Amino acid sequence: MATTSNHLTKPFLPSLSLSSKKLSPSSAFSVSIPNRVPQRLYIICSASSGISSKPTILVAEKLGEAGITLLKQHANVECLYNLTPEELESKSSLIDALIVRSATKVTREVFESARGRLKVVGRAGVGIDNVDLGAATEFGCLVVNAPTANTVAAAEHGIALLTAMARNIAQADKSIKDGKWQRNKYVGVSLVGKTLAVMGFGKVGSEVARRAKGLGMHVIAHDPYAPADRARAIGAELVSFDEAVATADFISLHMPLTPATAKILNDESFAKMKKGVRIVNVARGGVIDEDALVRALDSGIVAQAALDVFTVEPPPADSKLVQHERVTVTPHLGASTMEAQEGVAIEIAEAVIGALQGELAATAVNAPMVPAEVLTELKPYVVLAEKLGRLAVQLVGGGSGVKTVKVSYASARGPDDLDTRLLRAMITKGLIEPISDVFVNLVNADYTAKQRGLRITEERINLDGAPENPLDFIQVRIANVESKFASALSESGEVTVVGRVKDGIPHLTKVGSFEVDVSMEGSLILCRQVDQPGMIGKVGSILGEENVNVSFMSVGRTAPRKQAVMAIGVDEPPSKECLKRIGEIPAIEEFVYLKL
Numbered sequence: 001m002a003t004t005s006n007h008l009t010k011p012f013l014p015s016l017s018l019s020s021k022k023l024s025p026s027s028a029f030s031v032s033i034p035n036r037v038p039q040r041l042y043i044i045c046s047a048s049s050g051i052s053s054k055p056t057i058l059v060a061e062k063l064g065e066a067g068i069t070l071l072k073q074h075a076n077v078e079c080l081y082n083l084t085p086e087e088l089e090s091k092s093s094l095i096d097a098l099i100v101r102s103a104t105k106v107t108r109e110v111f112e113s114a115r116g117r118l119k120v121v122g123r124a125g126v127g128i129d130n131v132d133l134g135a136a137t138e139f140g141c142l143v144v145n146a147p148t149a150n151t152v153a154a155a156e157h158g159i160a161l162l163t164a165m166a167r168n169i170a171q172a173d174k175s176i177k178d179g180k181w182q183r184n185k186y187v188g189v190s191l192v193g194k195t196l197a198v199m200g201f202g203k204v205g206s207e208v209a210r211r212a213k214g215l216g217m218h219v220i221a222h223d224p225y226a227p228a229d230r231a232r233a234i235g236a237e238l239v240s241f242d243e244a245v246a247t248a249d250f251i252s253l254h255m256p257l258t259p260a261t262a263k264i265l266n267d268e269s270f271a272k273m274k275k276g277v278r279i280v281n282v283a284r285g286g287v288i289d290e291d292a293l294v295r296a297l298d299s300g301i302v303a304q305a306a307l308d309v310f311t312v313e314p315p316p317a318d319s320k321l322v323q324h325e326r327v328t329v330t331p332h333l334g335a336s337t338m339e340a341q342e343g344v345a346i347e348i349a350e351a352v353i354g355a356l357q358g359e360l361a362a363t364a365v366n367a368p369m370v371p372a373e374v375l376t377e378l379k380p381y382v383v384l385a386e387k388l389g390r391l392a393v394q395l396v397g398g399g400s401g402v403k404t405v406k407v408s409y410a411s412a413r414g415p416d417d418l419d420t421r422l423l424r425a426m427i428t429k430g431l432i433e434p435i436s437d438v439f440v441n442l443v444n445a446d447y448t449a450k451q452r453g454l455r456i457t458e459e460r461i462n463l464d465g466a467p468e469n470p471l472d473f474i475q476v477r478i479a480n481v482e483s484k485f486a487s488a489l490s491e492s493g494e495v496t497v498v499g500r501v502k503d504g505i506p507h508l509t510k511v512g513s514f515e516v517d518v519s520m521e522g523s524l525i526l527c528r529q530v531d532q533p534g535m536i537g538k539v540g541s542i543l544g545e546e547n548v549n550v551s552f553m554s555v556g557r558t559a560p561r562k563q564a565v566m567a568i569g570v571d572e573p574p575s576k577e578c579l580k581r582i583g584e585i586p587a588i589e590e591f592v593y594l595k596l
């Protein structure tokens, strides 16, 4: 899969403008020579010049076999584990997708070194704190995760640590192996009737709560974003952070590592806890200030801790926390069951393959979610949106900076039934790619527009009638610019193009104030002329003599024998000589050649 072909093309091809008079609206008639080329949808990945060639996927950490098998059906798969940061960076320009677990840091440098090729990062698991999401978005790289397949494994591991800690299983095991028999030393504590505070009541937290209820514990939970009825259904009460830490006998952490949760358990919060509290962490090491935890263990505030995750993994061998007698540790094993790893591998393989094929994964982390059925329905409009953007920007006269773009969506549907994020992203792609070497997709469209000072405003035109189709037409207007084809300026002085989807094919239906009807495939010649007999024949024969195949022709005119705009779809780019000959036809006042 060649991921660079699209954005390296500079579609500003020679254009000749002969005059710049402003013209008035018109009716349209058309001669159509249908030439239906199936449109591919590239929401995430760029158009591939070698459609048959397989993408390359690097699997940088151990993944279940079922996932590898699935990946191999669609891609060239390289499994290279324990790469150094430098090795990963040097690999990134040779791969289309990268799959990691929690041990690989996918840094800004990885995206920078990829030089636009790396289009998908798959995190085979939940936590995406090891991926620089900001950099991924900036470079248009989709990040997907596998958020559900290891939930039960993590919850079971949390419960395993909770019970093992309460009954000193690890310490007692070691003591016997050291030749001792210390029955009095390892008297534990009971769980039944004790209060467990589940911090983070998401997928894992709620499964831990459910299991703890089964052990006869009183479960409270703290999660600023969790719905109270979900907690109630499990028999847990949602409480404030302070109440949770102050009343719990056991605290189990299940929130993601974010700037807001980093070191959320610190000296201050340990000071609020009941003396003798016990802590379990299967979330992320960074949510605990580990030095503060050592202090709390030493002072007796925390009786015991059981930890699966650490701020630095693996932790240093001489870590006071790991070596602490009252601390039980496992090497980030929460997701490590046979079942979870097979499930995660399949979940991530499907997400990555789907994304490489241009689909939007349901588990996209840095792109808006667009449900599959909406995507299917919007597909032809997505193609139309990009082409309108591409066409509009090519009509802008040299030197005019494109800063303000107005998009109107005409629809008979209710406002909530039309999600325009995808359409806006594709218009942005069409507007920016022809005039830069930036690759734009759904992931980085808004970011890229903002970076370039491009302001895109959207409005809806509410239509009456039956809303079988999501949209009737899309209008794109570029304000405060000159045009290299004056007829593209509407009465308001904006470069204006309007398009519709007809039989699944995007059509240009208006340029400036002229109504035309030409399918948006291949390339387009727009001519403004004095309406008179024989014009279609004259232009058609020049193109024919030059062996340029015409796919579509349409003429929009103000009135018979007055001004008209002829739109001609061509399969091959005409030579400069051919365009010159068209320009020399006396009735033609201006014309422009545009690549769609």
Ligand SMILES: NC(=O)c1ccc[n+]([C@@H]2O[C@H](COP(=O)([O-])OP(=O)(O)OC[C@H]3O[C@@H](n4cnc5c(N)ncnc54)[C@H](O)[C@@H]3O)[C@@H](O)[C@H]2O)c1
Pocket (backbone or CB within 6 Å): 126, 127, 128, 147, 150, 151, 154, 199, 200, 201, 202, 203, 204, 205, 222, 223, 224, 225, 226, 254, 255, 256, 257, 260, 261, 282, 283, 284, 308, 309, 332, 333, 334, 335, 336
């Ligand atoms: N040890 C392991 O191998 C292992 C396995 C799976 C998941 N995890 C980790 O467990 C954590 C939870 O995973 P999940 O699948 O349940 O994720 P999730 O997104 O379903 O749940 C996280 C919950 O934390 C809540 N939250 C966010 N900020 C919070 C805050 N300041 N205070 C309290 N709650 C807050 C969210 O509202 C959400 O409900 C993640 O960090 C994940 O990486 C670890």
Ligand SMILES: O=C(O)[C@H](O)COP(=O)(O)O
Pocket (backbone or CB within 6 Å): 101, 102, 103, 124, 125, 126, 127, 128, 150, 332, 334, 335, 336
């Ligand atoms: O966030 C997760 O999914 C877990 O921490 C599992 O991480 P792992 O894939 O490295 O086991």
